[in-house]
Amino acid sequence: MSGPQPFRLPSGGLIDRSQTLRFRFDGEAATGFAGDTLASALLAKGTRIVGRSFKYHRPRGILSAGSEEPNALVELRSGARREPNTKATTIELYDGLEARSQNHWPSLKFDVLAVNSLLSTIFVAGFYYKTFMWPSSFWEKLYEPIIRRAAGLGRGAGVGDPDRYEHAYAFCDVLVIGAGPAGLAAALVAARSGARVIVCNEDFCFGGRLLAERQEIGGGPGHVWARRIVDELTSLPDVRLMPRSTVFGVYDGGTYGAIERVADHLPTPLPYQPRQRLWKIVAKRAVLAAGAIERPIVFGGNDRPGIMLASAIRSYINRFAVVPGGRIAIFTNTDDGWQTALDLAKVGVEVPAVIDSRPTVSPQLAAQTSGAIRILTGSRVVATKGWNALRAVTVRTPAGTEDLEVDSLGVSGGWDPAVHLCCHHGGRPVWNDAIAAFVPGSLPQSLMVAGAANGTLTLAACLSEGLRVGAQAAQAAGFTAKPIDVPKTEDEASGTAPLWYVAQSKGKAFVDLQNDVTADDVTFAEREGFRSVEHLKRYTTLGMATDQGKTANVNGLAIVAAITGRSVAETGTTTFRPPYTPVAIGALAGPHRGTHFRPARLTPSHAWAEEQNAVFVEAGLWLRAQYFPRPGERDWLETVNREVRNVRSAVGFCDVSTLGKIDVQGPDAGLFLDRLYVNHWSTLAVGRARYGVMLREDGFVMDDGTTSRLSDDRFLMTTTTANATKVLQHMEFCHQVLWPELDVQFVSVTDQWAQYSVAGPRARDVLAGVVDAPFDISNEGFPYLAAAELTALGGIAARLFRISFSGELAYELAVPARFGDALARTLMQVGARFGIAPYGTEALGVMRIEKGHVAGNEIDGRTTARDLGLAKLMSTRKDYIGRTMSNRSALLDV
Incomplete structure (x- = not known):
């Protein structure tokens, strides 16, 4: 063993020695072979140190050969495509690969911050909660930058990701997660039954531990048996084999999230090829055969x-x-x-x-x-x-x-069975004294476990269990699986x-x-x-x-x-949550980036806001004024603080035209809204408004907003800006599919109306100069949560709502969109003597939070009405979308 790969054996292995691949690590040229990972190529070269630890900056080498690797984190590629914190053990080697070690200065072999190891008595557990407390003014300027610089790992590119990502959907009868002996056995018996089978394998080669062992199956090498099974699966019409694909999460309804690394083994993706593809797989049954992870022993050094x-x-x-x-x-x-x-x-x-x-x-x-x-x-x-x-x-x-x-x-x-995916849906692992490890406990109805992931640690037992569980999965999906003989294997010691x-x-x-x-x-x-x-x-x-x-x-x-x-069983374990392994942000976003072909939507007062030096923020397709800086203000925070103080002490106004506005009409309009929202609407009096919350079918909050009753059979809904389209689609589905018998019609009127919130102690004074007489806007004549149709600006049809999300006296005034710019300018003119000033979405968010209202960021699809403090709003006297699922024990504060 000598030359450029002194630790490479002269023969053996499953690599292709006819394909030499060139790569660079920390700028130094090296070679490997097709079939190598970056980790195996570095070990063949004789590289011992591959990185530095998080806190003490101690030198670290390669520990494992899979996704469990804690040490060998590297920066991959360069420029805009640079990716930090990538495990060298999972990187498939390709010609031209560039990788760099991280978390050191000035070099990997000599890291100045390794001195932290000598200061370990300071950096004890939780040290950041108890040190750097004085003087407090030093925190942002000195302490925090030092800690961030010392404790960071890799560095992101700092510019936009040039790669493409896709989202895809797949449906199958049986999903097999893992392609070791148990997974391949399960896939084979299910596929032979005629079931549609998908096999996801995080490695680029199928076989799992069979690729790493000298064990024999049926009289031949284990990896040869695996290759034969893969060949048969490939020949079957209803089988999809997905190498380089990691199932990272288990979700409701037999849905599984998987990330396919389409082009990570290439220098750059091919034209029109995504770098990665995010799959949402819906399976009638799934077999988890993800294997087990070897456990180290803790000792000095x-x-x-x-x-x-x-x-x-x-x-x-x-x-x-x-x-x-x-x-x-x-x-x-x-x-x-x-x-x-x-x-x-x-x-x-x-x-x-x-x-x-x-x-x-x-x-x-x-x-x-x-x-x-x-x-x-x-x-x-x-x-x-x-x-x-x-x-x-x-x-x-x-x-x-x-x-x-x-x-x-x-x-x-x-060995610790890889139970993580079993626990994503609320399951808890249980302790098994026989193997001294946690094994799957309660499971989702659609998920089964086989092989080492189930605590079955011998090859013969893994094969047998894989065949049995695969047959059960196929049968549960509606197919009849024929028995398959378990191939002969050698006995193994397992004490x-x-x-x-x-x-x-x-x-x-x-x-x-x-x-x-x-x-x-x-x-x-x-x-x-x-x-x-x-x-x-x-x-x-x-x-x-x-x-x-x-x-x-x-x-x-x-x-x-x-x-x-206590025993380990009594001590328990932490909660495992998705993702199982890191997922690129780009893959989560998929194609939903940039403007695409959809045009930006501008409010009627956009030109006026530009004149006021507004800084805009994207809200869906809309551009909304985020804040209005003035000369001499140092940063956005100073501007926002001024806007908030002005509303609290005088008066301000904000363009809320982007809120979704849906006109709901018909004899059954109130009943329709009763079924959509958690609270009642059929009892709302004409001329009144009410705040409401809408749930998804899974019991989580979809949207919130106010709805006003303009007449006996007419309501005007408002939704959040981001969810306006989603809510309208949801309403159409409910009407057309769930309740077609209801006599109700609705249409979006978001673009037809410009609407402004006027808030502050002097809000009524400003509106008195805008609303046409003889309309009475006094507190007695127009109380809180009142709604009315009237005229303003000398005869223009308008709508006025007494609504406040700032905690101050506030109104929302709406006029036809073509008069929106004129209304904004008129509000500034009329309100000048009262100290009026425009405020943006940032100040609006601050005031909502200060007064305890639900802020937009809190409705992120993962919160319940109870999480938001709105439990009392939820009716117990009527049914509505999401009611049943909102009462799941996992969502209740018990």
Whole structure:
């Protein structure tokens, strides 16, 4: 092993050695092969340090071979396409790839901020809550910029993303998540039944752990069996195989979110090709076969470059033909860790010892080493040596303490089933003592689990369970699955004895490698009263990094359990939420960016607002005045504060023409609104207005606004600007599909009317000069929540509403759109002696929040009426859209 890839084995692996790929890391040229990941290519090159840790800036190397990687975060590409915090272990190598390490200065090998490690007594858990408190004026100018600079990870491009993203939809009978042995078995039996099957696999190759192991299925290599199954699935007409596709979330109604990395393995996307595609998949049944994640062991100095998960070492040897060192020891508490030692020995790598924490191991297991590997039972690694790379480990054995010279250490602490997706829909995992891990508990009706994700950790059992669950999924979707014989496999050893943390270790023992959370931090947080695992997570940042604690959570929980004298089951676990792995913001936005072909919508007073030096903000397709700066004002905040003070002390007006306005008429208009809104409308008196809230079918708030009754069979609805189109479409669906028998008609009149809010103590004085006599706008003549049709500006038809969202005396005056500009100018003229000034949406939002009204940002599709403090508005005497689902236990404050 020499040359540009000194740690590449001369043969073996599943890479294509005929295709040499050139790439650069931190500006240095290197090569790899087709089928490599960036991580495997860096290891083949001999790169040990790939990044720096979050808080202490300690050197970090590659830990894993998958999406659980906490250390190897890199910046990918350059210029506008630069993407930070990308896991090197999941980046498919391509010719011309450019990657850079991050979170260091001035260089990766010499980082000045590594001094933070010497100041660890200051940077304890929750230090930011208790330090930098004085003087308070220093916070924004000094403390915050320093903390942000020191604690950041990657840097975004700072300019618009030039890539394209798409949204797509798919429907199937059975969705299989994961393409390891269990997933492929489930997909095969379901596909043979005639069901429409989609298989999502986050890797670019199908096979899961079969690609990383030397296990045989049916007398041949496991990866060959996987290839044969994939070939059959490809030949079937109703099967869609989706490599490079991660299911990141589980939602209502059997809906799953998936991200397909269409062109991330190319230097640039092809013409008209998206970089990524966001899928919304609706499945009658889904089989989760996402496998399990190997758990490390916490001990002193366990973060040094060269320390890796034992299963990852096997992946690099067997799949990529790469060895991460020349002298590699194994530290394990499981039988599985021994397989790594055997695989290393098979390819000629020196294994100085297998360090097993268990007092004894089976003779059969020990015999597999043929006496060529030293066996240290009842032993534990208590410290490591080296700085930028591992040089030695200190082992405590029953006979004493000794140092072993190694350049790499494989660690195997057991396996944690990937239960995350099971919990996205409110499910909670349960503790399984037999495998010392959490396994799926309650599940959504449409979701089933198979294989290692279900705690089934042997190959034969995974295949059997995959076939059984796949058949059950197909049957539940309405198909008959024929039995398939389980292929023959070798028996495997699977014993384990839990070991979470090596007590009395020397040096920092890291639980969460990315966020630099140590065992001492967990102990410190518990001592300060943070016993709840949710509080512990937020106080220490355990499990809050880009890997979401995939290799850290269980060890952290076990340490808390030991401190508090509870079991891990009693301690519980934190809540898993989407996304399972990070999703690009561009993919979430998809095609919904820029102006497209839809024209910008301008209010009737837009030209006048431009004359007033307004700064505009996009609100849907509308351009609304955000604030009106004056000469001498230093920033937007000073302007907004002035506008708010002016409304509170004198009078101001704001253009609210963009609010959706829907004219609802007919004998059943009141009944129609009763069914749409949570509160009553049929009882509203003519000439009165009322505030209302509308729910989606799932019980979450869709929109809010006021509706006024102009006559017995005529109402004027207002909606928020952003939701005007959505609400009108919802009303049309309800009328045409749900209640076609109702005699009601409605139409949007948003563009027909210009409307202005006049607010402040002098609002009535201003309106007195605009509204035509003899209309009485006194408090007695026109009380709060009154509505009327009248004339203004000398005979122009108008509508007036006594509505306030600012907490001040306020009215909304509407005139036909062609008179909107004239009304704005007239309000300024008439109100000049009362101190009138225009205000924008920013000041409007401030005043709504100050007075406790619902602000636009609070209606984001994830809040309920109860969340917004509007529970009393919800009628208990009538039915309405969303009523049933709003009373789900998960949405109630219980």
